[in-house]
Amino acid sequence: MAEQKYKLGDPTEPETNLGPVVSVASAERIRKQVSSAIEAGAKALIPEDLFAVAKAGTAYVAPQVLVDVNHTMDVMMEETFGPVVGIQKVNSDDEALALMNDSPYGLTASVWTDADAHPESQEAFLRLADELQAGTVFLNRCDFLDPALAWTGVKNSGRGISLSKFGYDQLTRAKSVHMKIKI
Structure with missing residues (x-):
């Protein structure tokens, strides 16, 4: 078995690099998405018993990679906001684009x-990024925040903008003052 690099636990502990989700209710929703996907034919790649703290009634969720998923599964259509990713094979960039845009959400x-x-895949990525209906598009990574780039969503995701100069602009309001003075 490969070395386990993630330590799920108390985020105040220095060795922890994966903390709880926002609430127990959110954790239960994420666990339900994973179990529903598995019941519908998805395959889980990470044994849950590697993360003893992740149990019902807590906000701790074991990370999970799911394969053999499809777009009838909530884990592929809803915003999960947890350490879960579904991997779906596609036959073309066009199919990938259609599936990625087939969601009411568009945060990332x-x-x-x-x-x-394959440098040509960078060009393909830029074409896809232009057509993806998402506020942030990553190449070979996900959920990395860069303070210089705006963090925003489209569709039913991401109300407003944070980070970058655009995020700062939302916290301020311009005011114009015009004075006519006789000289």
Whole structure:
């Protein structure tokens, strides 16, 4: 078995690198998405028993990678906001684009390629990024915040903007003052 690099637990402990989700209710919703996907044919790649703290009644959720998923599953259509990812095979960039845009949400999207070995895949990524209906699009990573880039969503995701100069603009309000003075 590969070395376990994630420590799920109390975020105030220095060795912890994966903390709880926002609430117990959110954790239960995430666990339900995972179990429903598995019941519908998805395959879980990470044994849950590796994360003893992740149990019902807590806000701790074991990370999970699901394969053999499809777009009838909530885990692929809803915003999960937990350490879970579904991986779905596609036959073309067009199919990937259609599936990624087939959601009422659009906070982030992530495209994974072998861009280092195949520079043309960077060009393909840029074409996809332009057509993806998401506020943030990642290449070969996900959920990495850069304070210089706006964090926003589209559709039913992300009300407003945070980070970057655009996030700051939302916290201020311009005012124009015009004075006519006789000289």
